[in-house]
Amino acid sequence: MVELKPNFKLLFESKNWITLKNTLVGYDTQQIAQFMEEISESEEIVLFRLLNRNQAKEVFQLLTYEKQEQIIEGLANSSIELSNLLNDIEPDDRTALFEELPGQVTQRLIQYLSPKERTIATKLLGYPENSIGRLMTPEYVALKPHYTIAQSFDHIRKFGVDSETLNVVYIVDKDWKLVDDIRIKEVILATPEQLVSDLMDNRFVALNVLDDQEGAIKTFQDYDRVALPVVDDEGVLLGIVTIDDIMDVAEEESTEDFHKFGSIQSAIANPLKERIFDLYKNRIVWLMVLVFMNVFSGAALSHFEDVIQTVVSLVFFLPLLIDSGGNAGSQSATLMIRSMTIGDVKLNDWYNLIGKEVLVSFLLGVTMAVGVSIVAAVRSPEIIMVVSLSMLLTVMVGSLIGLLLPFIFTKLKLDPATASAPLITSIADICGVLIYFSMASWYFNF
Amino acid sequence: MVELKPNFKLLFESKNWITLKNTLVGYDTQQIAQFMEEISESEEIVLFRLLNRNQAKEVFQLLTYEKQEQIIEGLANSSIELSNLLNDIEPDDRTALFEELPGQVTQRLIQYLSPKERTIATKLLGYPENSIGRLMTPEYVALKPHYTIAQSFDHIRKFGVDSETLNVVYIVDKDWKLVDDIRIKEVILATPEQLVSDLMDNRFVALNVLDDQEGAIKTFQDYDRVALPVVDDEGVLLGIVTIDDIMDVAEEESTEDFHKFGSIQSAIANPLKERIFDLYKNRIVWLMVLVFMNVFSGAALSHFEDVIQTVVSLVFFLPLLIDSGGNAGSQSATLMIRSMTIGDVKLNDWYNLIGKEVLVSFLLGVTMAVGVSIVAAVRSPEIIMVVSLSMLLTVMVGSLIGLLLPFIFTKLKLDPATASAPLITSIADICGVLIYFSMASWYFNF
Numbered sequence: 001m002v003e004l005k006p007n008f009k010l011l012f013e014s015k016n017w018i019t020l021k022n023t024l025v026g027y028d029t030q031q032i033a034q035f036m037e038e039i040s041e042s043e044e045i046v047l048f049r050l051l052n053r054n055q056a057k058e059v060f061q062l063l064t065y066e067k068q069e070q071i072i073e074g075l076a077n078s079s080i081e082l083s084n085l086l087n088d089i090e091p092d093d094r095t096a097l098f099e100e101l102p103g104q105v106t107q108r109l110i111q112y113l114s115p116k117e118r119t120i121a122t123k124l125l126g127y128p129e130n131s132i133g134r135l136m137t138p139e140y141v142a143l144k145p146h147y148t149i150a151q152s153f154d155h156i157r158k159f160g161v162d163s164e165t166l167n168v169v170y171i172v173d174k175d176w177k178l179v180d181d182i183r184i185k186e187v188i189l190a191t192p193e194q195l196v197s198d199l200m201d202n203r204f205v206a207l208n209v210l211d212d213q214e215g216a217i218k219t220f221q222d223y224d225r226v227a228l229p230v231v232d233d234e235g236v237l238l239g240i241v242t243i244d245d246i247m248d249v250a251e252e253e254s255t256e257d258f259h260k261f262g263s264i265q266s267a268i269a270n271p272l273k274e275r276i277f278d279l280y281k282n283r284i285v286w287l288m289v290l291v292f293m294n295v296f297s298g299a300a301l302s303h304f305e306d307v308i309q310t311v312v313s314l315v316f317f318l319p320l321l322i323d324s325g326g327n328a329g330s331q332s333a334t335l336m337i338r339s340m341t342i343g344d345v346k347l348n349d350w351y352n353l354i355g356k357e358v359l360v361s362f363l364l365g366v367t368m369a370v371g372v373s374i375v376a377a378v379r380s381p382e383i384i385m386v387v388s389l390s391m392l393l394t395v396m397v398g399s400l401i402g403l404l405l406p407f408i409f410t411k412l413k414l415d416p417a418t419a420s421a422p423l424i425t426s427i428a429d430i431c432g433v434l435i436y437f438s439m440a441s442w443y444f445n446f
Numbered sequence: 447m448v449e450l451k452p453n454f455k456l457l458f459e460s461k462n463w464i465t466l467k468n469t470l471v472g473y474d475t476q477q478i479a480q481f482m483e484e485i486s487e488s489e490e491i492v493l494f495r496l497l498n499r500n501q502a503k504e505v506f507q508l509l510t511y512e513k514q515e516q517i518i519e520g521l522a523n524s525s526i527e528l529s530n531l532l533n534d535i536e537p538d539d540r541t542a543l544f545e546e547l548p549g550q551v552t553q554r555l556i557q558y559l560s561p562k563e564r565t566i567a568t569k570l571l572g573y574p575e576n577s578i579g580r581l582m583t584p585e586y587v588a589l590k591p592h593y594t595i596a597q598s599f600d601h602i603r604k605f606g607v608d609s610e611t612l613n614v615v616y617i618v619d620k621d622w623k624l625v626d627d628i629r630i631k632e633v634i635l636a637t638p639e640q641l642v643s644d645l646m647d648n649r650f651v652a653l654n655v656l657d658d659q660e661g662a663i664k665t666f667q668d669y670d671r672v673a674l675p676v677v678d679d680e681g682v683l684l685g686i687v688t689i690d691d692i693m694d695v696a697e698e699e700s701t702e703d704f705h706k707f708g709s710i711q712s713a714i715a716n717p718l719k720e721r722i723f724d725l726y727k728n729r730i731v732w733l734m735v736l737v738f739m740n741v742f743s744g745a746a747l748s749h750f751e752d753v754i755q756t757v758v759s760l761v762f763f764l765p766l767l768i769d770s771g772g773n774a775g776s777q778s779a780t781l782m783i784r785s786m787t788i789g790d791v792k793l794n795d796w797y798n799l800i801g802k803e804v805l806v807s808f809l810l811g812v813t814m815a816v817g818v819s820i821v822a823a824v825r826s827p828e829i830i831m832v833v834s835l836s837m838l839l840t841v842m843v844g845s846l847i848g849l850l851l852p853f854i855f856t857k858l859k860l861d862p863a864t865a866s867a868p869l870i871t872s873i874a875d876i877c878g879v880l881i882y883f884s885m886a887s888w889y890f891n892f
Binding site: 028030034062153156157160161163165166167183184185188189203205220221222223224226243244247248250251254255257258259261262263264268269270271272276279280283284286287288290291292294295297298299301302305308309312313315316317318319320322323324326327328330331333334335336337338339342344345349352353356359360363364367368371372375379395421422425426429430433 | 474476480508599602603606607609611612613629630631634635649651666667668669670672689690693694696697700701703704705707708709710714715716717718722725726729730732733734736737738740741743744745747748751754755758759761762763764765766768769770772773774776777779780781782783784785788790791795798799802805806809810813814817818821825841866867868871872875876879
């Protein structure tokens with residue numbers, strides 16, 4: 001297949017719209033979507049309007065929110081196209097887009113929906129942000145236990161066209177309460193005269209519509225499912241959530257944790273596209289907090305003015321010592337944050353981990369103290385004792401801070417990743433300064 | 447349903463095996479697997495042997511590698527049970543387990559497999575580590591284009607029992623070359639007399655058997671698939687990879703990146719269970735590397751002995767200044783590493799990002815310089831110029847190091863996450879020391 005790009009440029013410049021429209025039919029929606037991310041806003045609207053209705057829907061769903069917004073704006077003067085598009089896309093993708101748009105735009109767009117789609121959209125938007133309700137689609141296939149397999153296939157053929165997936169079908173009772181989920185594999189492998197109830201084991205996993213989206217990641221992993229049913233408190237089936245949406249949530253969560261751990265206030269989408277002021281805003285808050293925390297290191301240092309002035313070689317080892325404590329602390333925090341995120345370590349495990357960390361950090365500290373005393377032996381043998389003992393203590397204290405802070409943040413109902421590497425480093429630095437110069441003052445009798 | 451735990455304890459202690467066996471049938475395999483992670487090794491073997499064959503297979507696949515190894519050891523004196531288990535579990539899960547075991551154990555276990563399963567196992571183990579070949583299962587359903595839908599269903603019923611998933615079926619030509627993939631939804635919704643070729647669009651996405659596993663994560667996300675076919679260089683269909691295995695790879699990759707960014711040498715599974723020496727080993731290497739890097743800060747400092755001794759208040763601002771550079775650098779590195787991992791930023795984007803980073807870090811530096819000059823004004827007004835100008839420069843230099851290092855590591859074919867927060871901090875510290883005291887020496891005419 002020819003590359004879309006050079007071909008498109010040529011046809012676009014010659015304004016040969018009909019040939020371009022016919023050419024586009026030959027491309028995969030994924031290729032078109034990827035290409036749309038690369039071209040200018042005016043080109044992308046032209047291209048989008050040349051797609052047929054089904055392509056338009058599929059391409060739209062593959063675009064980033066940013067591009068989706070541009071398309072919506074670009075179609076503003078063509079209410080039929082806009083209405084078709086908004087009615088065609090999957091309810092869950094539509095809710096996700098509406099969440100990204102300002103409230104009044106969403107309200108205006110909802111007017112373009114058919115009465116049926118409007119009911120669905122307003123309902124999904126009624127669930128709290130980051131709840132499963134916002135991720136679900138009401139388009140699934142439900143069977144009754146008394147259907148035969150033959151009847152079930154008829155039912156699926158009749159009602160399955162709109163279903164987001166047919167990989168799993170759901171069994172409901174007369175009150176539409178969920179009683180089971182069955183993989184399509186089992187339905188296909190059954191004989192036509194068997195009953196749905198013959199395939200049922202009455203065991204199923206369901207998400208509550210108000211559950212947190214992040215919690216669902218673990219459920220999907222633990223149960224190896226590609227779709228999960230969503231029920232209300234009474235157990236009534238409301239919709240389904242598919243794994244592609246959960247993978248997006250998982251990726252967002254990882255990004256958020258990673259960014260938090262690097263002391264970035266809220267997750268930044270793509271630094272290439274982000275505005276300079278937004279980048280600034282997301283970084284400055286933590287940096288300033290850390291500046292004012294570090295003022296304490298300075299304040300602590302000024303108490304030791306005499307010993308610093310007398311034994312000036314102490315200063316040479318200052319960056320080394322305080323960094324080492326911070327580095328060991330970052331390591332501990334890294335381990336704890338990730339373990340807590342994936343659920344290996346729980347809040348009340350802190351007690352079990354402390355003993356282990358004391359031992360590990362002792363070993364680390366001793367090794368590093370030996371390392372640093374070799375350096376000190378060459379350059380300033382008079383402070384070898386002070387430097388190596390301080391190293392041991394600083395590494396141990398830093399490690400324990402790194403271990404405990406993620407637990408403390410979790411206890412305070414904050415994300416453990418708030419215990420970022422820079423925060424740990426700064427706290428460990430203050431401790432390092434105090435340990436090092438207290439020890440020096442004592443050793444040199446100040 | 448009653449809780450498994452108290453029930454189990456009671457029956458176990460009374461050695462009431464038959465009741466226990468019957469009770470276990472009533473539990474979900476997921477519940478049993480979770481419970482097995484909590485009990486002792488001897489209890490878990492007893493419990494495992496009480497499961498029926500199908501339960502045993504499913505529970506086994508849900509266990510951690512650690513538990514799986516224990517079970518294998520526990521069954522060593524019962525070759526029938528061991529043989530049943532090893533033959534029953536899915537080929538991809540088996541390969542994953544074999545990868546974790548020492549070579550000679552794997553070789554011994556392969557002898558327990560039936561000739562057919564042995565061929566599959568040795569073949570899968572023949573693919574390179576971390577390649578798609580190691581993740582795939584040869585159990586899928588393939589159709590031919592000339593089949594009718596009715597014939598296809600017969601074929602699926604006949605050969606689909608062992609298939610890991612029937613969510614997607616694959617179309618191959620006479621040489622078993624992949625020509626299309628079709629979602630089961632479309633097969634079900636078609637009429638019995640339609641041909642498979644009527645449903646085909648000859649567009650499909652396939653993974654190469656030698657592709658890297660991590661790269662497949664993006665393919666799954668971009669194309670919203672629950673399973674992808676795996677082909678060799680000639681396009682012959684070899685197997686399929688399902689999304690549950692890819693989600694595990696994605697989680698491992700996130701953990702690895704997170705751990706690397708915290709300067710931990712290789713990903714640590716669960717700090718609660720890890721041995722103390724392994725924890726030590728995975729942390730000490732980077733810590734020692736950083737110690738010796740920091741010796742440079744010390745060496746740099748000793749050149750400025752005179753100015754330090756004369757203007758001792760300079761030392762009070764040292765931790766603050768060097769930390770700020772490191773913190774700003776950590777932020778930039780965080781953004782770059784994550785963007786490179788998820789594919790938003792590519793190697794040759796570094797050039798586009800530098801201009802932006804200069805501006806952002808200038809804004810950050812100015813804000814922080816204002817902040818620090820307020821502190822300096824109160825405490826040591828004589829160095830206010832030196833401190834605030836150094837802050838601006840240190841933040842800018844730190845940010846640019848944080849931005850560029852992940853690109854440099856990628857260029858050197860290393861994971862960008864090797865540019866860990868502690869590494870950036872240490873490099874930024876050396877630069878900070880040089881900037882600060884050079885400026886001070888110049889300002890005070892030393």
